[in-house]
Amino acid sequence: MAITNYINLQTTIAEEISYDPASGLFVWKTPGHGRQNKPVGTPRPDGYLTICVNKRQWLAHRLAWVLHYGEEPPRIIDHINRDKSDNRIENLRDGSNGINEMNAKPPSRSPFGICGVRLSGKNGNFQAYIARRGKFKSFYNGNDFFEACCARKSAENKFWEAAK
Secondary structure (H helix, E strand, C coil): CCCCCHHHHHHHHHHHEEEECCCCEEEECCCCCCCCCCECCEECCCCCEEEEECCEEEEHHHHHHHHHHCCCCCCCEEECCCCCCCCCHHHEEECCCCHHHHCCCCCCCCCCCCCCEEEECCCCEEEEEEEECCEEEEEEEECCHHHHHHHHHHHHHHHHHHHC
16 A cells, blocks of 8 residues: 555554653554564664654654554654754654754864854954844844853744744
């Protein structure tokens, strides 16, 4: 049977796989090759877990959304704690409207380990900014690192409130 929509997918998954929203774990319901009650899924190199249903690979967090809410998942699902293998329903949220971007890890090349704070120019000033969808907005430019971090956090909090 070809899966044509998310209701079909939900039905197919529910027949074969059990999902525990509290732990985020998937286990096999159906016997076969000693797999009953064994964990389902294969980790990808990028940290996400994939599950094969009807010869098609699905990301586990998308299946968790379908099984829990019974609807098509949003285009982007954000892992709140940034752990891509943690598929507890309380750790998943709609990542649209830039929420997923705001929850990103700091760039590995960042000398400060903080998103949105960088050295600005040769004068040693710090700049607090948000870059989103090709647009750049600066919130602070000065010599105080702590003030730059506070300005970034304040702007981030205002953004989160507007996105809710």
